[in-house]
Amino acid sequence: MSHILSAQNVNKKFGNFQALKNVNINIDKGKIVGLIGPNGAGKTTLLKSVLGLDSCDGELKVLGIDPFKKRADLMKEICFIADVAVLPKWIKVSQVLKFTEQTHPNFSLEQAKQFLSRTKIKMDHKVKELSKGMTAQLHLAIVMSINAKLLVLDEPTLGLDILFRKQFYDNLLNDYFDNERTIIITTHQVEEIEHILTDVVFIREGEIVLDANMDELTSSYFEVMVSQENYEEALSHKPLTMRKVFGKHIMLFNSTSRDVIETLGEVQRPSVSDLFVALMQEEQA
Amino acid sequence: MNTFKALLEREYWEHRGAFLKTPLIIGIVFIVVLLLGYITTERFDQVLTNGQTIEIGGQTLETTDPKFIKLGLDAFMLTTASLYHIVLFIVLFFFLLGSLYDDRKDGSILFWKSLPVSDFQTVLSKLLTAIFFAPLIFTACLIISHLAFFIVLSLLLLLNGVNPFTVLWANIDLINWGAFFIGCLVQALWALPVYGWLLLASSYSKRRPFLLAVFVPMMVGLIWYWYNAIFNYNLMKIGIFKTIGYFMAKSIQPFTSGLSFDAESFDFDATQQTNVELIKSMFNGLSDPIVYYGIIFAVIAIALAIYVRRYRNTT
Known part of the structure; x- marks a missing residue:
């Protein structure tokens, strides 16, 4: 067993x-x-x-x-x-x-x-x-x-x-x-x-849409605070979600590597709840 | 680790009020009625005959043939016992009706089901409470109530110079209590189809087990009656109602369950039956094959109640 x-x-x-x-x-x-x-x-x-x-x-x-x-x-x-x-x-x-x-x-x-x-x-x-x-x-x-x-x-x-x-x-x-x-x-x-x-x-x-451990999550999902100048470039990387806080765009990316994402702005670990919201919306889209 | 004992104890904790307090309160009512009766008699006696009636009454008691006193005491003990049978049936009716429903209503079934207790054990513990443990508690309470009544009566006798030991205590027949307990068990046998049906209704019902338990049989009976009236022009065929009534009558009053049900062969004279004959008569009643059809019905209903219980978690 x-x-x-x-x-x-x-x-x-x-x-x-x-x-x-x-x-x-x-x-x-x-x-x-x-x-x-x-x-x-x-x-x-x-x-x-x-x-x-x-x-x-x-x-x-x-x-x-x-x-x-x-x-x-x-x-x-x-x-x-x-x-x-x-x-x-x-x-x-x-x-x-x-x-x-x-x-x-x-x-x-x-x-x-x-x-x-x-x-x-x-x-x-x-x-x-x-x-x-x-x-x-x-x-x-x-x-x-x-x-x-x-x-x-x-x-x-x-x-x-x-x-x-x-x-x-x-x-x-x-x-x-x-x-x-x-x-x-x-x-x-x-x-x-x-x-x-x-x-x-x-x-x-009724369907499992994600089954992952927390380490996997932090190595494949990134939350980035994108400043105005990188906005266009960031959009081309197809963020999962985007919200605007104090003039800055906070975007959520699913990516295999951190390198490209890091050039866009400050990278953070996304919260599970943000990720949840993002994935739920992605499924609907 | 003693699952079944714990389950029975659990029923006692939850229903202590119904199983223990109800019969004791009835006992207290007997004593209150006795005292009220005595005080009233005493007051009138003082005014009307200067207290002579009670005095003469006391003397008469001491010279009365103990056979008659014993007869009176037996009658008192057995009639009060039969009242306890009625109350026991009513208490159990509502106990069983709620037994597999109340915990679903308040959600506590989710706690009970988180323990390693099977639904079979749960349902069986409710049934065993109804057919054995509640009657046992009722018997104990009947004995306590009778004893308390006799103690108060002894004081009243003493107050009037009558020796309670020769007049009262020497004539109390313990078999009357045995008759009550045997009556409870006979009652359980007769009532088994009713109990099984109540368990099923309690297990199945989503909102009002009472309506399900009472109105479904009524509707079925009514439809059966109409069917016979309309298609067979038979207005006398009350089939289901008669069967239900038969079981209910026997289980509400087990003391008369040995007697024939039809008016033609009615052979009852309460004063002609001693307590031993009463017990024999109840056992004779069990030779009626309908008792065993009832038990078969009960087994099916209880099996269904267990089956439904597995799926029903909240209402």
Whole structure:
């Protein structure tokens, strides 16, 4: 079993709507993959199939297991947060920990208690008494106390304030992630996670339009601040996108070498979100 | 690691109010009614007969043949027990209706499904809660309620110089509690098709499981009736309604489930049945083959509920 996740020609149809079109993707151990796409692009559909919450056509294996057929087995090895604040409202913190301990072979109660001791969450709190941010903290504490090979986070911080979001990803990176683990994240707040990603996957209308690691991205996409005198020349190199800031043109290029691009102006690493916007527009054009 | 125990405990945590508080509150109501009745009688007694009625009543009790006191106590314990059967059925009706729907409505299914628990285990834990653990809790609560009632009654007897041990406690028959618990299990057998249908409705429904659970059978029954009325000119063929009514009647009142359903062969006189005969009668009722058709229906419905549960994640 070489890949943590491997998908070959994965398709999913809802009636006439093709939600996933021939998705081919492999994810290896030790990666933090950002799955990025506009609303309705098929991110959630793909993740649902990966997590065994829905069926799909094609060859999909997670840790060598068919997710939909053997979801319960798979969940011993992977865990996920599929939305913010999905912990049941009526349950007490102590109860949710006890339940997880009794049902999950790789859960450490001690570790969860240790994570929670750093927060304001008390054991006899009910989930409905916690704020949205605290609920997310609790869920993260549970998930981080599970010794899983793959962690899937689908919009884990939606609707939380910036302090919670930052802390969430800090905890994830510092207290959880190591090279034995793999994380898949989807979020709309790309800027906040791009520094922790090792790979990005762009998905659009059910198709994978980009699957690359961050190093590849920085060596083939360049953002250049072009001054007025180089404007015409820059245009001839066919920029992917162009925007105007303070009289200067910021252009995004896809190029195999940095040399030519450097003559046009100051070169920067493009942000994932700019790149995302550019690639989405390119597909449409 | 003890998945199934954890699942059952989970149901108890979530439904403690319905399973534990409901029967205890009914027990408290009994005691309140007893006290109100006593105080009212006592007040009138003071005015009308100078307290003599209660005094004579107490003396009469001490000289009454214990056989009759026992009969009265049995009647009290069994009628209150049958009330608990009705309440248990109603509690379970709504428990099952929400059991595979509520977690989809609030999204918490995405947490439950992130744990290594199969949908088969989940659905089975709900069913087992309904047919065994909720009845067990209800039995314990019935016993507590009865004991609390008898303790209060003892105090009232003592207050009037009557020995509660010879008059009351010596005549309490523990078999009545056994009859209640056996009644619960018989109830579960009769109600199994209803429970299975509720699980399926709860698992399948996208918005209102109650409407699905109640109106679909009603519509099917109505269409069946019309079909027979229009094409066969048979206005008496109520088929589906009769079957549903049959199961519902037996499962709401398991104590009478051993009795014949037709008016012609009605053979019931409550005072003629001791608690042991009652238990025997309930077992006799299970020889009715329709019980087993009901169980077959339940197995199919539950299997479908599990199947649907795999695909349904949010509403």
